[in-house]
Amino acid sequence: MAAAPPTLEWERELAGQGYTLVAGCDEVGRGALAGPVSVGVVVINAATASELAGVKDSKLLREPVRQALVPAIAHWAAAHAVGHATAAEIDAVGLVSALRLAGTRALAAVAAELIPDFVILDGNQDWLSAPVQADLGFFGDGCAERLAADPWRIQTRIKADMTCLSVAAASVLAKVERDSMMVALAQDFPQFGWEGNKGYGTAAHREAIGAHGATDFHRKTWRLVP
Template identity: 65%
Template sequence: MNALRRPRSVAPTLRVEKSLAEQGHRFVAGCDEVGRGALAGPVSVGVVVVDLESVKGLRGVRDSKLLRPAEREALVPRIRRWSVASAVGHASAAEIDAVGLMGALRSAGSRAWAAVSAIVPPDVVVLDGNHDWLSARLPGARGEDAGSAAAEPGCRAPVHTRIKADLTCLSVAAASVLAKVERDALMVSLAAHHPSFGWDVNKGYATEGHRAAIDAAGPTGYHRRTWRLGSLDRPAAPILERG
């Protein structure tokens, strides 16, 4: 009997990106984040810019969660060549604790945005999800992380949020792959110095073994200390993750 094969998802396309050409846009940035729900490590934001006047499809790209590690890694150089600019930005666990998850996402996104803008300033962004955490916030704007705007100006191009864009929009799926590969590699490198937490396997997410290791050894400087980390209650620990 043949082993059951994992069904392949429908490939994302450039339909949404190309529809933006009708509004006069040429350079479209796809943007996605990884690490939002982890207990340790950064949140990471990928940005991939395509030129609507020349871009073609890219076989094999899917939302990073639907690909095996080897598949993601093999796609990275192909995505870099396919796009006109690409970058990944990170915001540390300490930043998440200091400004909250949305503020940290904006900081990570601003770093990736600055990197691609130095090569090709995008005209417009397609952002995965239903909340625009990428756009710059004016100093003094209302919001839990408004104070971060002065340090991280962020994106000033129009941002179009789209639920499940990583499944349907090729540039966004490509951004998710770059962010996932870079963040995973970072967590593997950190695991060498903190082997008891299993970051080379769980990548900082909330597995039973990861929580048990936190119970036994306590959190490191790479843990999000404002989140509930272990399976045991700790004095003065918050009840819920701020994410």
């Protein structure tokens, strides 16, 4: 039996509590051996937004369907962005901090347009709400001051990508953008099959790393070969 599609039920509950601008947030690429971790953010006016047909957790959609949904999501959202943290940044600061970095970049991008009142974060780990170091300079143009003056509330929700439409939409944007990055990189590194595996640890990918060595796009602090 197919799972029920995500809805705006919780987003509308939040609007009823006074959180009008609700952001759904989801990450992709956490378990890959190569490429960035990417975080999608989709902000909606939860009091007025309508349902958006066809959107599900990105893992449940075929690649052409995900790609076709991107323009509809962009039109539907009040603001949207995808942030990335590179493999080198993952190696330098660790995965959780890199997720925070990617999420911070995405939220900084949407904050240039509007600042959400509430962020729904998929999963059970809040990797987003640790203080941002002011000297990292990721916000630019006064965004850091705006964010500090107007903090949002963050709450994790298990399987939010399956139940909350804003989070599912964010997962689609993040997946499509990260996948396109890996397909582009595959043209320069065809031996790793990134156009198909998107940097994840398939047997063929691990064998290629063993044969050719790691690139600067691999997470070199990870166990890349058996």
